[in-house]
Amino acid sequence: MTETTEPIKRRSFLGVAVASLLALAGGFVALLAGGFLYPVRKKKGKPIFVCQLSQVPKGSTRTILDPAKRKVILIHTKEGELLALSTTCTHLGCTVFYRPEKRRFDCPCHQGVFDGKGNPISGPPKRPLERYPVQIRNGLVFVQFD
Numbered sequence: 612m613t614e615t616t617e618p619i620k621r622r623s624f625l626g627v628a629v630a631s632l633l634a635l636a637g638g639f640v641a642l643l644a645g646g647f648l649y650p651v652r653k654k655k656g657k658p659i660f661v662c663q664l665s666q667v668p669k670g671s672t673r674t675i676l677d678p679a680k681r682k683v684i685l686i687h688t689k690e691g692e693l694l695a696l697s698t699t700c701t702h703l704g705c706t707v708f709y710r711p712e713k714r715r716f717d718c719p720c721h722q723g724v725f726d727g728k729g730n731p732i733s734g735p736p737k738r739p740l741e742r743y744p745v746q747i748r749n750g751l752v753f754v755q756f757d
Contacts (some may be wrong), residue, residue: 626750626752628724633683642699655755655757656755656756656757657755658744658746658753658754658755659678659753659754659755659756660751660752660753661675661685661695661716661752661753661754662675662685662752663750663751663752664693664747664751664752665750667687667752668687669687669688669689669691670687670688670689672683672684672685672686672687672709672711672712673709674690674698675695675754677697677743677754677756678756678757680705680750681697681698681699682697683695683696683697683743683754683756684696684698684701684709684726685745685752685754686709686727688727693745693747693752694727694728694742694745695742695743695744695745696728696740696741696742696743696751696752697729697740697741697742698716698717698722699738699740699741700718700723700736700741701731701736701738701739701740701741702721702723702734702735702736703720703721703735704722705718705719705720705721705726707723707740709756714726714727715727715732716729716740718734720736721735722734723736725739725740728742728744729741736743740746741744743755743756
């Protein structure tokens with residue numbers, strides 16, 4: 612007894628192939644959409660020791676580098692608040708300069724101005740300078756960069 616198999620017709624094969632490819636593409640699109648709807652949360656790194664508190668007296672500043680070697684300024688206000696602010700302008704990425712006598716940051720590229728806490732005052736920048744959380748432990752200053 613021999614079995615006879617009927618050959619698959621071209622039209623049937625193409626229909627199955629197209630349906631399989633569409634299902635695969637739909638699954639891929641669903642996977643991408645899921646990544647946008649439910650992104651993986653980035654783990655926060657540990658705060659990094661940057662200096663001793665005594666190295667930044669009230670009313671003074673200190674420039675430090677973040678892990679990517681970008682300049683960050685520590686500002687110890689006369690009121691005692693310690694701030695860590697990026698010196699990269701949020702408009703086009705130029706380096707801003709802190710003017711302690713005016714308690715503000717100036718961007719030389721497009722005349723952007725930020726207040727002493729990094730909030731935009733005038734010019735093209737709409738977003739504040741990036742601000743990093745600061746912790747003081749036993750007279751040591753730690754900054755959370757990510």
